[in-house]
Amino acid sequence: MAERLRNPPSRLRSLAVPALFIAPAGLALVLLMAVPMADAVALSFQNWNGMKPPTWVGFGNYVRLAQDATFFRALWQTVYFTVCTAVLQTILPLLIASLLNSGIRGSTVFRTLYFMPVIISLAISGLLWAMLFEPNFGPVNTVLRFVGLGGLSQLWLASPTTVMPSVILVSVWQSLGFYLVIFFAALQAVPKDLYEAATIDGANAWRRFINVTVPTIRPVIVIVVVLNTINGIKVFDQIWVMTAGGPDYASATLGTYLYSIAFGAMGASNSRLGYAAAIAIIILLLSIVVSMVQIRLGRRKDIDSQIEV
Amino acid sequence: MKKLMTTVAAAIALAAAPAHADTVLHVLSWQPAYVDGTDYWKKTVAGFEAENPGVKVESNFIAFAQYLPSLTAMIASDSLPDVFNGGTKTGELGRSGHLVNFKDVFDDKFFAQFFKGPLRQYTFDDKPYGLPDMAQDFGIFANDRIMKEVGVKMPNTWDELIADVPKFKAKGYIPLAWGNLTRNTCPDFFLPLIAQYGGDVYALDDHTKPGLSWDSKPVIDALGLVQKLAKAGVFPEGINGIDDSQGQQLAYQGKAAMLFGGSWTPGIFAQNGTKDWLDNYSVNKVPALTPDGIHYAGDGAGEAWSVNADSPNKDLAVKFIAYLYRPEVYNWRAKGLQSFLSMQSAVDQIDNPKVKTMISWIGTDSADPILFGPGSWDAVSNVCQSTLDGSITPEDGAKKIEADVMAARENN
């Protein structure tokens, strides 16, 4: 275990060097991100349709949000989406990565194939899947009928009950390869001797997985969960292209609701830019709070591990 | 830092700017065919530039899916182009004073050249803020071979259509195909029904007449009819999950007997249709309420040109519009696009006799399918979608439309 040598004790000294490293990036962030973001925050306190001059309404938009049933529906559906995708997009890639890591051949080929959906943009995959899910003769239902499982065929995106699961399926389909590659790399680096020690103690494959693999790659799991959560809370592109939040808000999330408020579902004439900005702030706050909690929970101050996440 | 960046940016811009200063007229559309690449647009632009030396026309386009959000961004930052398609924003833009009122610059003779319905579409408070370029109306395309096989004549009334459903189903056909995934087609279908029941969609959209509300009998009746048709099995199952292309496929593949579509669809048939469809399709009016009722179907203009009233090149822009609508110049576009026309003089440019037939309906059977009022489109398309799958009753639907429209207007 290495010791941590500290910099000389002066407080000013301890700030100057890191500040120099961070300053360029910080400056870029302030200029390119903070300015538009500050505008958005300011906008959330106004009413504006883009055409007439804006009017200040203080917390009016937030108050209205608190009474907006569709907002809460979108919020609930976002939570549902995020929890499902965070769980599925963490566990499935991990399990599959483990399979790939079990000494079989051709793992590189598999990994590359699994990664291909990641390369497609979200808008395109939304378009593709909208077509695949078409109820009458889209490929999904056609294949189901072909293999005799016609009873399982659904209306998919057309029905309020199946639309969220369909959308979640598409998200998992697209992200699987990405997190798979992450986990695969993590698994590759787990020291062999840990497994051998466990085997000698009589552990079978599953026990080894739970007691050796998972704790060792815990920081990676936390990162994956955090990334999945952040992406889930702000999800927009795929859902918008497939359903525009429909049918009748059955697949609306905070991200799609924001867009339809700002620009209308068909870009209709009614832009409520201030109200939309308020929703954006909610998304941001939600993400920050949830990921802070996750990172804190995932942290482990362990003398055997120097790693903090 | 910002000043430095601005200076650098300006330097780059200067370096890239052309040496001589032409007046540039900015034209923006969602029609990719209006941007370099088609002969007729090239000819149009070249003609204008020849008549106006020192002027350059810059034609830009933004894909339809992103067009209106981009327009919103341009409006919000005062960077509207000189001439552009206003789309569903035309009404509000005009009322906020950002668009030229064409009545100020053109006389009655000019307006008489247009079909009334499309022109009315873009007239608000008696001020035309947009001039329709291409128009549209709707009809039903029937596969005559299938109709004969099923033993059904084109239904004249909605009740006849419902009565015929078992005959279609017996032979395994979907009676009337279309798709509502994008939520646009249901209003096209539903709004003219309000006219069939005696309502006035233009007035509802304007929402200025006292006591006029979406929660009224014609609307409830129209929603009821849509739901009745859906429940009777007239439409494909899962219609809210089918998009327009897929709806057309149902027709091409011979799975549906009829297809609901607009006058632009024959052009698409040529590109994507199967032989069976192309050989056998006929165009018909949508059914009416009664045997001698008016077969109201949507008509209107998809694209209209508006002029930015705040532009320094306003007069030049108006001149360009006048040029665009000279009959000879319009004919180039009409012939090239083979779509539906807004000007009567160009009817002869259309080759497809079926499109010509649809154009002939525009004087008598037109009703408004496009909404411009704040919140109207979203309100109607949402309720329409729910009506189709039966998740809302007509009475509740009408109430919801009214409530959503009022909420949107109040927040504006």
Add this chain to the structure above:
Amino acid sequence: MTTTTPAIAPISRSSRTTAVGAPWQLIFMRSLIYVILTLIVIVEAFPLLWMLLTSVKDTHEVFNTFLPTQFRWDNFPRVWTAMNFPVHLANSLYVTCLTVGLVVLLATPAAYAFARYRFPGREIVFYAFIGAMMIPPQAILIPMFQFLKSLHMLNSLTGLALSFVGGGIAFSVFLMRTFFLSLPRELGDAARIDGCNDFQVFWRVYLPLARPGIATVVIIQSLYTWNEFMFSNTFLTSPQNKTVQSAVFQAVGQYATDYTALCSGLIIALVPVVVVYLVLQRQFVSGLTAGALKG
């Protein structure tokens, strides 16, 4: 990466099975694993297969048949000229290179500093950094539009790149900090003892080791920028400036989509990204977290 360490070890390693029973069970397990993996490949690859097949179909056949009856290889040259690919590929390349370059340049030292140094306010500043990655892009579409307008950078490829840099820095700092945390302190401390100042420690010791982490950032940021649709379509209006995604989306009309053009255009657009991925693949795999576990 050296030896593969099985997380699920073949049963024969267990101390309980005999040598006689082992081989059959091993084969069975292995086959089962292959079957599962292949099934997943089919699900993952099916839409892409559809896309590939559609790109060589005739427009009339898109939904009629699964396999094309006539192979329209001319879809590719047709789309190449119709969508003006050379110009748009060049545009996308420029925007991607500029964005990725700026992001790597700015984010790497910052991530390093967050990993290596302790200083007052470190947590807060870090969260402020990664906060930028939680902002939904559609929320700042209009403010960004106004911002670019004030810089006279609307309809400019450079302006578009700048609009991506903020979010890109945030994400890259998040990823690379973990990567830097995994590198051993001793190397830097040894260098300091040898007389290097802080910058030399970074430049000579850690930066060369950072290649996998940077490769990771390059792949992810390139993917994101190349595929980005909303900002590119909103900020770029003139045809000469558009990116590859805008060009491809021209096939999606208001009422009808030319799927053969869309798919063939997409495949052309995917080629550069696939190349980048294949080239950097190994670095990517090792860069993501390999270091995170080394003690």
